[in-house]
Amino acid sequence: MSDNPTIFGKILRGEIPCTKVYEDDTVLAFKDINPHAKVHVVLIPKTHITWLRNATPAQQQTLGQLLLAAPKVAEAAGILKSGYRVIINDGPDSHGEVPHLHLHILGGQDLGTKIA
Ligand code: 5GP
Secondary structure, three states: OOOOOOHHHHHHOOOOOOOEEEEOOOEEEEEOOOOOOOEEEEEEEOOOOOOHHHOOHHHHHHHHHHHHHHHHHHHHHOOOOOOEEEEOOOOHHHOOOOOOOOEEEEEOOOOOOOOO
């Protein structure tokens, strides 16, 4: 974790604050600083994977833990019943900025029928 220079590494190390929504041994979820929906939570693994495209079979467990945590985060954020959308940005067209794998969990409103 100490060799993770990203903003999310800093959040994990407590070097910059966040509004925590959910945490367990393997993941941390916090409110996005620039929300794109009424509820917008960022969910990250505590181990550092840069981008989805760089994930390896050895990191399968981490990837599974991340997905399995999503409904727990939604429940903690109060949007499990109403529903939510999960987004991962990867690559230039996605405009992903932070090279620490994360799920965007969006909800708290009708998100419409288009994916983005
Ligand atoms: P990306 O574009 O990499 O998929 O998503 C990065 C997300 O992290 C953006 O939605 C952005 O608003 C959020 N973000 C960037 N810096 C911070 C920060 O310091 N704190 C929090 N809570 N969110 C951040």
